[in-house]
Amino acid sequence: MTLKLIIGNKAYSSWSMRGWLACKQSGxxxxxxxVPLYNDGWDERKREEDIAPSSGKVPILWDGEAVIWDSLAILEYLADKVGRERFWPKDEVARGMARSMAAEMHSGFLPLRRACPMNLRKVYEGVTISDETRNDALRILGLWAEARARFGNEGPYLFGTYSAADIMYAPIVTRFVTYGFTLPGFAEAYVDAVLAHPWMEEWYQAAQNEEWVIEKFEIEPSK
Structure with a gap:
Protein backbone atom coordinates (compact mmCIF):
# COMPACT_ATOMS: atom_id res chain seq x y z
CA MET A 1 0.00 0.00 0.00
CA THR A 2 1.32 3.46 -0.93
CA LEU A 3 2.12 5.82 1.89
CA LYS A 4 0.18 9.09 1.91
CA LEU A 5 1.71 12.26 3.36
CA ILE A 6 -0.48 15.27 4.08
CA ILE A 7 1.48 18.52 4.22
CA GLY A 8 0.86 22.26 4.37
CA ASN A 9 2.05 25.05 2.12
CA LYS A 10 5.65 24.43 1.07
CA ALA A 11 6.57 28.09 1.27
CA TYR A 12 5.67 28.33 4.95
CA SER A 13 5.28 24.95 6.67
CA SER A 14 8.56 24.02 8.31
CA TRP A 15 7.24 20.89 10.00
CA SER A 16 5.79 19.71 6.69
CA MET A 17 9.25 20.09 5.16
CA ARG A 18 10.68 17.81 7.84
CA GLY A 19 8.02 15.15 7.31
CA TRP A 20 8.47 15.29 3.56
CA LEU A 21 12.26 15.05 3.77
CA ALA A 22 11.88 12.06 6.10
CA CYS A 23 9.71 10.33 3.50
CA LYS A 24 12.30 11.05 0.81
CA GLN A 25 15.07 9.73 3.06
CA SER A 26 13.13 6.51 3.62
CA GLY A 27 13.34 5.66 -0.07
CA VAL A 35 -3.56 21.21 2.16
CA PRO A 36 -3.43 25.03 1.96
CA LEU A 37 -3.26 26.33 5.52
CA TYR A 38 -5.36 29.07 7.11
CA ASN A 39 -7.51 29.94 4.10
CA ASP A 40 -11.31 30.13 4.09
CA GLY A 41 -11.81 26.37 4.06
CA TRP A 42 -9.20 25.52 6.71
CA ASP A 43 -11.55 25.07 9.67
CA GLU A 44 -13.75 22.77 7.64
CA ARG A 45 -10.81 20.68 6.41
CA LYS A 46 -9.54 20.24 9.96
CA ARG A 47 -12.75 18.38 10.71
CA GLU A 48 -12.30 16.02 7.80
CA GLU A 49 -11.28 12.46 8.50
CA ASP A 50 -7.78 12.70 7.04
CA ILE A 51 -6.79 15.64 9.23
CA ALA A 52 -8.62 14.83 12.45
CA PRO A 53 -5.97 12.62 14.13
CA SER A 54 -3.60 15.53 14.68
CA SER A 55 -6.23 18.10 15.65
CA GLY A 56 -5.75 19.91 12.38
CA LYS A 57 -1.97 19.93 12.31
CA VAL A 58 0.32 18.81 9.50
CA PRO A 59 2.21 16.78 8.46
CA ILE A 60 0.34 13.50 8.77
CA LEU A 61 1.54 10.17 7.40
CA TRP A 62 -0.94 7.41 6.53
CA ASP A 63 0.38 3.88 6.13
CA GLY A 64 -2.58 1.54 5.84
CA GLU A 65 -4.22 1.54 9.26
CA ALA A 66 -1.31 3.44 10.83
CA VAL A 67 -1.73 7.21 11.21
CA ILE A 68 1.34 9.13 12.33
CA TRP A 69 1.42 12.86 13.03
CA ASP A 70 4.26 15.07 14.25
CA SER A 71 7.39 15.28 12.12
CA LEU A 72 9.73 13.56 14.55
CA ALA A 73 7.25 10.71 15.04
CA ILE A 74 7.02 10.32 11.25
CA LEU A 75 10.80 10.24 10.99
CA GLU A 76 11.10 7.59 13.69
CA TYR A 77 8.25 5.51 12.24
CA LEU A 78 9.96 5.45 8.86
CA ALA A 79 13.32 4.66 10.44
CA ASP A 80 11.75 1.63 12.12
CA LYS A 81 10.19 0.63 8.80
CA VAL A 82 13.27 0.81 6.56
CA GLY A 83 16.19 0.52 8.99
CA ARG A 84 17.46 3.07 11.46
CA GLU A 85 20.89 3.26 9.84
CA ARG A 86 19.28 5.08 6.91
CA PHE A 87 18.39 7.95 9.25
CA TRP A 88 20.92 7.97 12.07
CA PRO A 89 24.73 7.79 12.24
CA LYS A 90 26.15 4.30 12.70
CA ASP A 91 28.60 5.37 15.41
CA GLU A 92 26.76 5.27 18.74
CA VAL A 93 28.43 8.43 20.06
CA ALA A 94 27.51 10.35 16.93
CA ARG A 95 24.05 8.80 17.00
CA GLY A 96 23.52 9.95 20.57
CA MET A 97 24.44 13.51 19.67
CA ALA A 98 22.32 13.47 16.51
CA ARG A 99 19.28 12.31 18.49
CA SER A 100 19.86 14.95 21.15
CA MET A 101 20.13 17.67 18.50
CA ALA A 102 16.95 16.48 16.80
CA ALA A 103 15.08 16.43 20.12
CA GLU A 104 16.30 19.92 21.04
CA MET A 105 15.18 21.24 17.67
CA HIS A 106 11.81 19.56 18.09
CA SER A 107 11.10 21.13 21.48
CA GLY A 108 13.21 24.26 21.56
CA PHE A 109 14.30 27.50 19.88
CA LEU A 110 10.82 29.03 20.19
CA PRO A 111 12.00 32.68 20.08
CA LEU A 112 13.74 32.11 16.75
CA ARG A 113 10.85 30.11 15.32
CA ARG A 114 8.31 32.74 16.33
CA ALA A 115 10.34 35.78 15.29
CA CYS A 116 11.47 34.27 12.00
CA PRO A 117 8.62 32.23 10.48
CA MET A 118 9.62 30.20 7.45
CA ASN A 119 9.01 31.90 4.11
CA LEU A 120 10.92 30.45 1.18
CA ARG A 121 9.87 33.23 -1.18
CA LYS A 122 11.45 36.08 0.79
CA VAL A 123 14.94 37.35 1.61
CA TYR A 124 15.12 40.30 4.00
CA GLU A 125 18.02 42.61 4.75
CA GLY A 126 18.83 44.57 7.87
CA VAL A 127 16.39 42.70 10.12
CA THR A 128 16.50 43.58 13.83
CA ILE A 129 17.24 40.39 15.78
CA SER A 130 16.25 40.24 19.45
CA ASP A 131 18.64 38.95 22.08
CA GLU A 132 16.48 35.86 22.60
CA THR A 133 16.50 35.06 18.91
CA ARG A 134 20.23 35.70 18.66
CA ASN A 135 20.86 33.36 21.59
CA ASP A 136 18.89 30.63 19.83
CA ALA A 137 20.94 31.15 16.67
CA LEU A 138 24.20 31.01 18.61
CA ARG A 139 23.13 27.78 20.31
CA ILE A 140 22.28 26.23 16.93
CA LEU A 141 25.59 27.35 15.43
CA GLY A 142 27.40 25.85 18.41
CA LEU A 143 25.66 22.51 17.88
CA TRP A 144 26.45 22.59 14.18
CA ALA A 145 30.11 23.41 14.88
CA GLU A 146 30.49 20.54 17.33
CA ALA A 147 28.80 18.01 15.06
CA ARG A 148 30.85 19.07 12.04
CA ALA A 149 34.13 19.11 13.99
CA ARG A 150 33.61 15.75 15.67
CA PHE A 151 31.71 13.73 13.09
CA GLY A 152 31.59 15.60 9.77
CA ASN A 153 34.74 14.37 8.08
CA GLU A 154 33.00 12.07 5.61
CA GLY A 155 30.76 14.62 3.93
CA PRO A 156 29.28 18.15 4.01
CA TYR A 157 26.42 17.47 6.42
CA LEU A 158 26.28 17.65 10.21
CA PHE A 159 27.40 14.05 10.69
CA GLY A 160 29.11 13.67 7.32
CA THR A 161 26.38 11.89 5.39
CA TYR A 162 22.79 13.17 5.22
CA SER A 163 20.85 12.16 8.33
CA ALA A 164 17.84 12.85 10.50
CA ALA A 165 19.71 15.75 12.11
CA ASP A 166 19.93 17.52 8.75
CA ILE A 167 16.24 16.90 8.17
CA MET A 168 15.33 18.47 11.51
CA TYR A 169 17.54 21.54 10.97
CA ALA A 170 16.71 22.10 7.29
CA PRO A 171 14.03 24.75 8.03
CA ILE A 172 16.52 26.61 10.24
CA VAL A 173 18.85 26.75 7.26
CA THR A 174 16.09 28.48 5.30
CA ARG A 175 15.40 30.92 8.13
CA PHE A 176 19.04 31.94 8.33
CA VAL A 177 18.87 32.77 4.63
CA THR A 178 15.47 34.50 4.67
CA TYR A 179 16.35 36.80 7.57
CA GLY A 180 19.94 37.54 6.55
CA PHE A 181 21.80 36.05 9.51
CA THR A 182 25.54 36.60 9.39
CA LEU A 183 27.13 33.16 9.64
CA PRO A 184 30.67 31.91 10.16
CA GLY A 185 32.36 30.20 7.24
CA PHE A 186 31.71 26.62 8.33
CA ALA A 187 27.99 27.39 8.75
CA GLU A 188 27.79 29.10 5.35
CA ALA A 189 29.32 25.98 3.79
CA TYR A 190 26.79 23.79 5.59
CA VAL A 191 23.89 26.01 4.53
CA ASP A 192 25.08 25.84 0.92
CA ALA A 193 25.30 22.04 1.10
CA VAL A 194 21.78 21.70 2.49
CA LEU A 195 20.26 24.08 -0.05
CA ALA A 196 22.05 22.28 -2.89
CA HIS A 197 20.59 18.91 -1.92
CA PRO A 198 18.25 17.75 -4.72
CA TRP A 199 15.34 17.27 -2.33
CA MET A 200 15.68 20.82 -1.02
CA GLU A 201 15.90 22.15 -4.56
CA GLU A 202 12.72 20.24 -5.42
CA TRP A 203 10.90 21.60 -2.36
CA TYR A 204 12.05 25.18 -3.03
CA GLN A 205 10.90 25.03 -6.63
CA ALA A 206 7.48 23.76 -5.60
CA ALA A 207 7.25 26.55 -3.01
CA GLN A 208 7.91 29.16 -5.69
CA ASN A 209 5.13 27.68 -7.83
CA GLU A 210 2.48 27.68 -5.12
CA GLU A 211 -0.44 30.02 -5.68
CA TRP A 212 -1.36 30.45 -2.01
CA VAL A 213 -0.29 33.41 0.12
CA ILE A 214 -0.66 33.55 3.90
CA GLU A 215 -0.62 37.24 4.78
CA LYS A 216 0.52 36.84 8.39
CA PHE A 217 3.74 35.24 7.16
CA GLU A 218 4.32 38.00 4.58
CA ILE A 219 4.69 40.90 7.03
CA GLU A 220 8.16 42.40 6.67
CA PRO A 221 10.10 42.21 9.96
CA SER A 222 11.26 45.35 11.72
CA LYS A 223 14.63 46.86 10.89
Missing part, protein backbone atom coordinates in the same frame (compact mmCIF):
# COMPACT_ATOMS: atom_id res chain seq x y z
CA UNK A 28 9.71 4.53 -0.03
CA UNK A 29 7.18 5.66 -2.59
CA UNK A 30 4.61 8.04 -1.13
CA UNK A 31 1.65 10.04 -2.33
CA UNK A 32 1.79 13.72 -1.43
CA UNK A 33 -1.29 15.80 -0.62
CA UNK A 34 -0.91 19.52 0.01
Missing amino acids: LHFEELT
Whole structure:
Protein backbone atom coordinates (compact mmCIF):
# COMPACT_ATOMS: atom_id res chain seq x y z
CA MET A 1 0.00 0.00 0.00
CA THR A 2 1.32 3.46 -0.93
CA LEU A 3 2.12 5.82 1.89
CA LYS A 4 0.18 9.09 1.91
CA LEU A 5 1.71 12.26 3.36
CA ILE A 6 -0.48 15.27 4.08
CA ILE A 7 1.48 18.52 4.22
CA GLY A 8 0.86 22.26 4.37
CA ASN A 9 2.05 25.05 2.12
CA LYS A 10 5.65 24.43 1.07
CA ALA A 11 6.57 28.09 1.27
CA TYR A 12 5.67 28.33 4.95
CA SER A 13 5.28 24.95 6.67
CA SER A 14 8.56 24.02 8.31
CA TRP A 15 7.24 20.89 10.00
CA SER A 16 5.79 19.71 6.69
CA MET A 17 9.25 20.09 5.16
CA ARG A 18 10.68 17.81 7.84
CA GLY A 19 8.02 15.15 7.31
CA TRP A 20 8.47 15.29 3.56
CA LEU A 21 12.26 15.05 3.77
CA ALA A 22 11.88 12.06 6.10
CA CYS A 23 9.71 10.33 3.50
CA LYS A 24 12.30 11.05 0.81
CA GLN A 25 15.07 9.73 3.06
CA SER A 26 13.13 6.51 3.62
CA GLY A 27 13.34 5.66 -0.07
CA LEU A 28 9.71 4.53 -0.03
CA HIS A 29 7.18 5.66 -2.59
CA PHE A 30 4.61 8.04 -1.13
CA GLU A 31 1.65 10.04 -2.33
CA GLU A 32 1.79 13.72 -1.43
CA LEU A 33 -1.29 15.80 -0.62
CA THR A 34 -0.91 19.52 0.01
CA VAL A 35 -3.56 21.21 2.16
CA PRO A 36 -3.43 25.03 1.96
CA LEU A 37 -3.26 26.33 5.52
CA TYR A 38 -5.36 29.07 7.11
CA ASN A 39 -7.51 29.94 4.10
CA ASP A 40 -11.31 30.13 4.09
CA GLY A 41 -11.81 26.37 4.06
CA TRP A 42 -9.20 25.52 6.71
CA ASP A 43 -11.55 25.07 9.67
CA GLU A 44 -13.75 22.77 7.64
CA ARG A 45 -10.81 20.68 6.41
CA LYS A 46 -9.54 20.24 9.96
CA ARG A 47 -12.75 18.38 10.71
CA GLU A 48 -12.30 16.02 7.80
CA GLU A 49 -11.28 12.46 8.50
CA ASP A 50 -7.78 12.70 7.04
CA ILE A 51 -6.79 15.64 9.23
CA ALA A 52 -8.62 14.83 12.45
CA PRO A 53 -5.97 12.62 14.13
CA SER A 54 -3.60 15.53 14.68
CA SER A 55 -6.23 18.10 15.65
CA GLY A 56 -5.75 19.91 12.38
CA LYS A 57 -1.97 19.93 12.31
CA VAL A 58 0.32 18.81 9.50
CA PRO A 59 2.21 16.78 8.46
CA ILE A 60 0.34 13.50 8.77
CA LEU A 61 1.54 10.17 7.40
CA TRP A 62 -0.94 7.41 6.53
CA ASP A 63 0.38 3.88 6.13
CA GLY A 64 -2.58 1.54 5.84
CA GLU A 65 -4.22 1.54 9.26
CA ALA A 66 -1.31 3.44 10.83
CA VAL A 67 -1.73 7.21 11.21
CA ILE A 68 1.34 9.13 12.33
CA TRP A 69 1.42 12.86 13.03
CA ASP A 70 4.26 15.07 14.25
CA SER A 71 7.39 15.28 12.12
CA LEU A 72 9.73 13.56 14.55
CA ALA A 73 7.25 10.71 15.04
CA ILE A 74 7.02 10.32 11.25
CA LEU A 75 10.80 10.24 10.99
CA GLU A 76 11.10 7.59 13.69
CA TYR A 77 8.25 5.51 12.24
CA LEU A 78 9.96 5.45 8.86
CA ALA A 79 13.32 4.66 10.44
CA ASP A 80 11.75 1.63 12.12
CA LYS A 81 10.19 0.63 8.80
CA VAL A 82 13.27 0.81 6.56
CA GLY A 83 16.19 0.52 8.99
CA ARG A 84 17.46 3.07 11.46
CA GLU A 85 20.89 3.26 9.84
CA ARG A 86 19.28 5.08 6.91
CA PHE A 87 18.39 7.95 9.25
CA TRP A 88 20.92 7.97 12.07
CA PRO A 89 24.73 7.79 12.24
CA LYS A 90 26.15 4.30 12.70
CA ASP A 91 28.60 5.37 15.41
CA GLU A 92 26.76 5.27 18.74
CA VAL A 93 28.43 8.43 20.06
CA ALA A 94 27.51 10.35 16.93
CA ARG A 95 24.05 8.80 17.00
CA GLY A 96 23.52 9.95 20.57
CA MET A 97 24.44 13.51 19.67
CA ALA A 98 22.32 13.47 16.51
CA ARG A 99 19.28 12.31 18.49
CA SER A 100 19.86 14.95 21.15
CA MET A 101 20.13 17.67 18.50
CA ALA A 102 16.95 16.48 16.80
CA ALA A 103 15.08 16.43 20.12
CA GLU A 104 16.30 19.92 21.04
CA MET A 105 15.18 21.24 17.67
CA HIS A 106 11.81 19.56 18.09
CA SER A 107 11.10 21.13 21.48
CA GLY A 108 13.21 24.26 21.56
CA PHE A 109 14.30 27.50 19.88
CA LEU A 110 10.82 29.03 20.19
CA PRO A 111 12.00 32.68 20.08
CA LEU A 112 13.74 32.11 16.75
CA ARG A 113 10.85 30.11 15.32
CA ARG A 114 8.31 32.74 16.33
CA ALA A 115 10.34 35.78 15.29
CA CYS A 116 11.47 34.27 12.00
CA PRO A 117 8.62 32.23 10.48
CA MET A 118 9.62 30.20 7.45
CA ASN A 119 9.01 31.90 4.11
CA LEU A 120 10.92 30.45 1.18
CA ARG A 121 9.87 33.23 -1.18
CA LYS A 122 11.45 36.08 0.79
CA VAL A 123 14.94 37.35 1.61
CA TYR A 124 15.12 40.30 4.00
CA GLU A 125 18.02 42.61 4.75
CA GLY A 126 18.83 44.57 7.87
CA VAL A 127 16.39 42.70 10.12
CA THR A 128 16.50 43.58 13.83
CA ILE A 129 17.24 40.39 15.78
CA SER A 130 16.25 40.24 19.45
CA ASP A 131 18.64 38.95 22.08
CA GLU A 132 16.48 35.86 22.60
CA THR A 133 16.50 35.06 18.91
CA ARG A 134 20.23 35.70 18.66
CA ASN A 135 20.86 33.36 21.59
CA ASP A 136 18.89 30.63 19.83
CA ALA A 137 20.94 31.15 16.67
CA LEU A 138 24.20 31.01 18.61
CA ARG A 139 23.13 27.78 20.31
CA ILE A 140 22.28 26.23 16.93
CA LEU A 141 25.59 27.35 15.43
CA GLY A 142 27.40 25.85 18.41
CA LEU A 143 25.66 22.51 17.88
CA TRP A 144 26.45 22.59 14.18
CA ALA A 145 30.11 23.41 14.88
CA GLU A 146 30.49 20.54 17.33
CA ALA A 147 28.80 18.01 15.06
CA ARG A 148 30.85 19.07 12.04
CA ALA A 149 34.13 19.11 13.99
CA ARG A 150 33.61 15.75 15.67
CA PHE A 151 31.71 13.73 13.09
CA GLY A 152 31.59 15.60 9.77
CA ASN A 153 34.74 14.37 8.08
CA GLU A 154 33.00 12.07 5.61
CA GLY A 155 30.76 14.62 3.93
CA PRO A 156 29.28 18.15 4.01
CA TYR A 157 26.42 17.47 6.42
CA LEU A 158 26.28 17.65 10.21
CA PHE A 159 27.40 14.05 10.69
CA GLY A 160 29.11 13.67 7.32
CA THR A 161 26.38 11.89 5.39
CA TYR A 162 22.79 13.17 5.22
CA SER A 163 20.85 12.16 8.33
CA ALA A 164 17.84 12.85 10.50
CA ALA A 165 19.71 15.75 12.11
CA ASP A 166 19.93 17.52 8.75
CA ILE A 167 16.24 16.90 8.17
CA MET A 168 15.33 18.47 11.51
CA TYR A 169 17.54 21.54 10.97
CA ALA A 170 16.71 22.10 7.29
CA PRO A 171 14.03 24.75 8.03
CA ILE A 172 16.52 26.61 10.24
CA VAL A 173 18.85 26.75 7.26
CA THR A 174 16.09 28.48 5.30
CA ARG A 175 15.40 30.92 8.13
CA PHE A 176 19.04 31.94 8.33
CA VAL A 177 18.87 32.77 4.63
CA THR A 178 15.47 34.50 4.67
CA TYR A 179 16.35 36.80 7.57
CA GLY A 180 19.94 37.54 6.55
CA PHE A 181 21.80 36.05 9.51
CA THR A 182 25.54 36.60 9.39
CA LEU A 183 27.13 33.16 9.64
CA PRO A 184 30.67 31.91 10.16
CA GLY A 185 32.36 30.20 7.24
CA PHE A 186 31.71 26.62 8.33
CA ALA A 187 27.99 27.39 8.75
CA GLU A 188 27.79 29.10 5.35
CA ALA A 189 29.32 25.98 3.79
CA TYR A 190 26.79 23.79 5.59
CA VAL A 191 23.89 26.01 4.53
CA ASP A 192 25.08 25.84 0.92
CA ALA A 193 25.30 22.04 1.10
CA VAL A 194 21.78 21.70 2.49
CA LEU A 195 20.26 24.08 -0.05
CA ALA A 196 22.05 22.28 -2.89
CA HIS A 197 20.59 18.91 -1.92
CA PRO A 198 18.25 17.75 -4.72
CA TRP A 199 15.34 17.27 -2.33
CA MET A 200 15.68 20.82 -1.02
CA GLU A 201 15.90 22.15 -4.56
CA GLU A 202 12.72 20.24 -5.42
CA TRP A 203 10.90 21.60 -2.36
CA TYR A 204 12.05 25.18 -3.03
CA GLN A 205 10.90 25.03 -6.63
CA ALA A 206 7.48 23.76 -5.60
CA ALA A 207 7.25 26.55 -3.01
CA GLN A 208 7.91 29.16 -5.69
CA ASN A 209 5.13 27.68 -7.83
CA GLU A 210 2.48 27.68 -5.12
CA GLU A 211 -0.44 30.02 -5.68
CA TRP A 212 -1.36 30.45 -2.01
CA VAL A 213 -0.29 33.41 0.12
CA ILE A 214 -0.66 33.55 3.90
CA GLU A 215 -0.62 37.24 4.78
CA LYS A 216 0.52 36.84 8.39
CA PHE A 217 3.74 35.24 7.16
CA GLU A 218 4.32 38.00 4.58
CA ILE A 219 4.69 40.90 7.03
CA GLU A 220 8.16 42.40 6.67
CA PRO A 221 10.10 42.21 9.96
CA SER A 222 11.26 45.35 11.72
CA LYS A 223 14.63 46.86 10.89
